[in-house]
Amino acid sequence: MAGHSAEGVRERWIALGLSTRPVDRVQAEKALRRAYFCAGLTPPRTFMWFPSPASALIALGAMQAGEQKIFVTDGVRHQIHSQVFLDTIGAFEDRFQKKVGGGVGRDVLVRVRDQVVTRVRSLILRELADQTSDFGGSAMKTFEIEVGSDIYRAITAAPRKLIPNFEVVETFFDLIDIIKSLQTCAWGWSEDYWLAAYEASMRECPTQPPMDVLNRFVSLVQVREQLSIFFPFGDVVLCSENPLVVKRDERDRLHSAEGPAIVYPDGWGVWAWHGVRVLKDVIEHPERLHIADIETEENAEVRRVMIERMGWERFIREAALRPLHSDDWGTLYRKELVGDPEPLMLVKVTNSTPEPDGSYKDYILRVHHELRPLMDGNILGEPQKLTALNAIASTFGLKGDEYKKVLVQT
Amino acid sequence: MYRQGDVLVWPVQKIPGSAQAGIRDNGKIVLAYGEVTGHSHSIAESATELLEYEGARYLRVPVEGASLKHEEHETIELPAGEYRIITQREYTPKAIVNVLD
Numbered sequence: 001m002a003g004h005s006a007e008g009v010r011e012r013w014i015a016l017g018l019s020t021r022p023v024d025r026v027q028a029e030k031a032l033r034r035a036y037f038c039a040g041l042t043p044p045r046t047f048m049w050f051p052s053p054a055s056a057l058i059a060l061g062a063m064q065a066g067e068q069k070i071f072v073t074d075g076v077r078h079q080i081h082s083q084v085f086l087d088t089i090g091a092f093e094d095r096f097q098k099k100v101g102g103g104v105g106r107d108v109l110v111r112v113r114d115q116v117v118t119r120v121r122s123l124i125l126r127e128l129a130d131q132t133s134d135f136g137g138s139a140m141k142t143f144e145i146e147v148g149s150d151i152y153r154a155i156t157a158a159p160r161k162l163i164p165n166f167e168v169v170e171t172f173f174d175l176i177d178i179i180k181s182l183q184t185c186a187w188g189w190s191e192d193y194w195l196a197a198y199e200a201s202m203r204e205c206p207t208q209p210p211m212d213v214l215n216r217f218v219s220l221v222q223v224r225e226q227l228s229i230f231f232p233f234g235d236v237v238l239c240s241e242n243p244l245v246v247k248r249d250e251r252d253r254l255h256s257a258e259g260p261a262i263v264y265p266d267g268w269g270v271w272a273w274h275g276v277r278v279l280k281d282v283i284e285h286p287e288r289l290h291i292a293d294i295e296t297e298e299n300a301e302v303r304r305v306m307i308e309r310m311g312w313e314r315f316i317r318e319a320a321l322r323p324l325h326s327d328d329w330g331t332l333y334r335k336e337l338v339g340d341p342e343p344l345m346l347v348k349v350t351n352s353t354p355e356p357d358g359s360y361k362d363y364i365l366r367v368h369h370e371l372r373p374l375m376d377g378n379i380l381g382e383p384q385k386l387t388a389l390n391a392i393a394s395t396f397g398l399k400g401d402e403y404k405k406v407l408v409q410t
Numbered sequence: 411m412y413r414q415g416d417v418l419v420w421p422v423q424k425i426p427g428s429a430q431a432g433i434r435d436n437g438k439i440v441l442a443y444g445e446v447t448g449h450s451h452s453i454a455e456s457a458t459e460l461l462e463y464e465g466a467r468y469l470r471v472p473v474e475g476a477s478l479k480h481e482e483h484e485t486i487e488l489p490a491g492e493y494r495i496i497t498q499r500e501y502t503p504k505a506i507v508n509v510l511d
Contacts, residue, residue: 114481117448118448118449118481119448119481122448123446123447123448126445126446126448253447275447275448275449275482276446276447277446277447278446298507298510299445299446299510299511300416300500300509300510300511301444301446301447301510301511302446342503345501351415351483352413352483352484353482353483353484365498365500365509366500366501366502367500367501368501374499374500374501374506375506376465376466377465378505378506380506394501395498395499395500395509396413396418396496396498396499397496397499405411406411406412406413406418407411407412408412408413408486409412409413409414410413410414410415410480410483410484410485410486
């Protein structure tokens with residue numbers, strides 16, 4: 001592993017983490033066998049390939065739903081992760097280098113974590129988690145219809161003699177609890193940045209690690225050079241293909257204005273607007289967005305993107321919002337709700353940190369119609385005069401006079 | 411008083427004496443996570459303490475100060491002191507909820 005600068009190591013790991021290159025399955029399986037062997041385990045005999053982490057996860061759930069839970073028990077899962085990964089890192093730290101210090105290793109760790117794990121992989125994981133926790137939701141249902149048969153083929157293509165009593169459950173709806181419990185067993189979600197940091201640190205060190213430690217470490221690096229997301233078990237490894245597309249904006253956030261920002265060969269993907277995960281229609285069909293969708297969206301970032309895609313003018317017009325007050329802090333709106341004595345009161349606020357193009361993000365938040373401060377324990381403070389400043393202050397449980405004392409805002 | 415996005419850091423006279431140490435995440439103090447962005451408001455300095463008391467969270471920042479970071483906001487340099495952390499909230503007729511992002 002000689003011959004690369006720390007910067008070269010960093011860029012190589014970022015490129016690996018964002019790779020859209022098709023996986024070389026022969027090399028990937030070879031690397032996985034070697035990693036198990038170097039960790040003192042019997043190499044796995046069965047490799048199952050899936051076009052996306054979503055289909056691998058669903059297949060895993062389907063197999064787990066069989067009567068005999070052959071290889072996906074919690075014990076086995078943790079044992080493999082512990083022996084193949086954690087023990088390798090542990091041996092590296094115990095016998096060679098205690099910690100990634102403040103030097104290049106730290107820089108590589110931070111940059112790879114930010115670019116690969118925080119901005120891309122965590123969004124894939126959260127998308128999977130959201131879809132499997134909302135099985136009736138439109139995203140997974142569409143996915144089920146589009147790729148369900150592919151998943152079934154992948155499952156049934158596994159050598160049955162190695163997986164006795166293998167059963168496929170009838171519907172995806174039976175799988176929800178199983179899949180939820182399996183979401184965390186993918187290897188490769190966040191390990192990259194540690195491996196990258198150790199590799200960079202190793203280059204700064206005048207000595208080499210003991211040979212067995214080095215071999216184990218290199219075996220993990222070689223696995224990651226071949227594939228990004230997989231689910232390792234005793235005798236079986238479920239592997240996901242790389243995505244076909246990873247699109248980012250100028251600040252390296254997942255972003256695509258036309259289609260998915262990440263898409264896998266089976267069509268499963270993540271739609272994102274400048275780093276915010278959203279539903280497909282928000283990106284591809286903003287004209288279909290309705291006021292009710294926005295008003296019922298619980299996440300403020302997603303709501304902001306929906307309004308941005310719809311256009312503020314259209315939103316204010318269609319939502320029948322009446323501006324009540326504007327100041328340097330924002331704008332306060334009121335909307336009468338039919339049959340509801342309590343009107344909807346919204347405040348539009350602007351981010352303090354500009355976007356790369358010099359623009360500022362606007363957010364909209366619901367406040368109490370009397371601008372009572374929203375305090376701990378579900379307690380409402382005293383009513384305030386209807387101003388934008390008082391409205392924003394109320395969202396932090398404060399009165400306008402108190403909120404004005406903010407020294408620094410970013 | 412300092413504000414970074416949906417997090418407000420509010421100076422207090424004194425953190426309650428019986429406050430307990432909060433849990434760090436991978437060595438960092440994370441004040442808020444972004445569910446749809448993967449981002450977080452966090453402090454990496456190990457000398458800064460996170461404390462909790464009756465559902466409220468506090469920070470004790472030592473003389474060397476602490477950097478409050480977020481991927482989408484400029485860093486805020488917190489001077490030494492004791493602070494209460496307030497997460498932005500929204501009103502709904504059923505309950506007051508923390509702002510999700």
